[in-house]
Amino acid sequence: MVRIAIRCSFSPRVQRIRAYPTESRHDVRQWKWTRVKHSYTVEELLSLYEEKGDGKYGEAISQTEHALQCAALAKKDGAPEAMIAAALLHDVGHLLADLQNEHRFDIEMDDDSHESLGARVLSPIFGPEVARPVALHVMAKRWRCTVDPDYYATLSATSRASLQAQGGLLSPDVAKRFEEHPGFQSALALRSWDEDAKVEGLDSGNLRDYEQLLTRLSSAR
Numbered sequence: 416m417v418r419i420a421i422r423c424s425f426s427p428r429v430q431r432i433r434a435y436p437t438e439s440r441h442d443v444r445q446w447k448w449t450r451v452k453h454s455y456t457v458e459e460l461l462s463l464y465e466e467k468g469d470g471k472y473g474e475a476i477s478q479t480e481h482a483l484q485c486a487a488l489a490k491k492d493g494a495p496e497a498m499i500a501a502a503l504l505h506d507v508g509h510l511l512a513d514l515q516n517e518h519r520f521d522i523e524m525d526d527d528s529h530e531s532l533g534a535r536v537l538s539p540i541f542g543p544e545v546a547r548p549v550a551l552h553v554m555a556k557r558w559r560c561t562v563d564p565d566y567y568a569t570l571s572a573t574s575r576a577s578l579q580a581q582g583g584l585l586s587p588d589v590a591k592r593f594e595e596h597p598g599f600q601s602a603l604a605l606r607s608w609d610e611d612a613k614v615e616g617l618d619s620g621n622l623r624d625y626e627q628l629l630t631r632l633s634s635a636r
């Protein structure tokens with residue numbers, strides 16, 4: 416089983432999250448410290464996108480455009496609501512990391528462990544159905560590049576550049592363990608929408624179109 420290990424210490428308002436892919440735990444360069452609030456509401460997450468989502472993060476479109484296109488693809492594929500929410504919020508970790516000026520990074524040279532950070536914040540709000548695919552979507556990219564050399568050529572330039580910072584190709588053993596993980600299929604689905612959700616100038620709606628869905632999922636917990 417592929418594990419995503421997270422260590423954190425709590426204070427009343429913020430927590431320091433030390434998040435890293437388990438297989439990279441001995442590589443100190445992979446360790447990242449990020450301060451985030453202990454808990455977020457749906458309204459705060461949407462406001463975060465409205466406030467910070469215009470950033471281009473190396474792609475031709477903004478984080479918000481990318482999130483909306485990803486959610487629209489999930490919806491078009493008939494995905495369950497939890498997967499639509501995961502698609503919409505899968506990169507929220509980039510915004511959370513960016514929220515702290517101390518953690519500005521170069522996406523092509525560095526890795527902000529955004530998948531772990533995002534999953535850690537989404538889990539208490541929406542549960543594992545949303546948090547797990549988010550936690551594993553970078554692993555899904557690494558797996559696809561490992562098992563399908565042609566897939567690498569289809570990645571965007573930024574995605575290709577960030578692959579090494581995210582850990583590069585998987586060993587055969589890790590690839591096999593990931594295939595056996597219960598979140599394997601949903602992570603692959605999310606990864607597929609993620610890669611296709613980078614179309615310049617495509618209108619995919621508004622963040623607030625998803626407010627009811629997110630509130631419903633959150634209230635059901």
Ligand SMILES: [Fe+2]
Nearest residue numbers: 481505506609
């Ligand atoms: Fe993404």
